[in-house]
Amino acid sequence: MKLAELRTRLGYQALLLGGVALLTSAALAFAALLTGPEIKAAEEADLKQSLTQVLPGSYDNDLLKDTVSLHGEAGEVLVYRARRTGKVEAVVYRVTGYGYSGAIVCMMGVSREGKVLGVRVIKHAETPGLGDKIEPAKAKWIFDFDGKWLGEPPVDKWAVKKDGGVFDQFAGATITPRAVVKAVKGGLVFFEANRAALLDEAGGVR
């Protein structure tokens, strides 16, 4: 058989590998073009949903377009601003804590008065059954932050009860809530430090 003989040639094998690589990358590039906009739209919808979860009330601007990037303690922080008739009423940004097994990423909403509007954990790898009580689906714990600010409780009480603070820890897991409390507190400190820039009120314009 002719093909069988051809298959043993080095040149044929090199061409075959090259051809397969070319065809598959072409297929992938084509698929990426085809699905790219849809994936982007779906991810934006996801992001919007996670933003509105920590933003009670109604706003009249496009949150995803009204952003400002500020320098926080751990690098750049992308802040989404929610406005009503041009005035920034609330800001939303991500804060990260380090729990029992790596980063815990939270989305937090803060009102212009500096009060927590809501916190949601958007990514974590804590132990199922112990540390995952930070998810709203598993426990109500994460709602404890609603309405809190750096004056209520006082700054030195922003800790879990075991450390002399006011926030509950879970049975069998202290590291996880401690990390979340610390992250949220850090988020509020960040808000106070950058209040003017966050609220878009530098120099009293607007």
Add this chain to the structure above:
Amino acid sequence: MNEKYGRITREGLWSNNVVFAQMLALCPTLAVTSTATNGLGMGLATTAVLLLSNIIVSSVRQLVSPEVRIPVYIVLIATLVTLLDMALNAWVHELYKVLGLFIALIVVNCAILGRAESFASKNGVADAALDGLMMGLGFTLALVALGGMREILGSGTLFSNAHLLLGSAFAFLETTIVPDYKGFLLMILPPGGFMALGFLLAAKRVYDRRRAERAEAVAAATVAG
């Protein structure tokens, strides 16, 4: 002909099951089976890739030189997985949010390369397609069994969150087996996966041996009679 299809089906589902007999793909098996629903999702996604990869590999088997077959198969499988990943992400995003993590894991599923190498590269397209489908369903069966066992023992439920995977029409699958269950964390964690797998393997072997003994006894009785 029918007998051959019957054999392929039996091998895929039971006697040469990917997990219970070949002991392949243990990494995704142990990683995702904390609930029956997760097992089902991973199983179905793997079945889709396995079916397509077997069809493609079988249809190009004459062209591929034996010397370079492994890289060719790997590139083909990786491409399929990436295509599936992108398609699900774009068009069924809700499902993707549940399955997303598992889909990337399919690339490291050696069962797919194993079937391409040991079956699809030596058989016709129809046989390879059936083999891929049956091996995939057998894998799904194993994952659902393992996930169900761990979920019942670990959290006292079965098929929790099935509506996220299959749509709200399948919410009836979600059952609480043990009400007010305190949870048995060990079964949800990785060690529980190893233990549950061990018990299931032992059970399968006992069952297979009993069946073989019975078949032998019947054969002996027939000869004696």
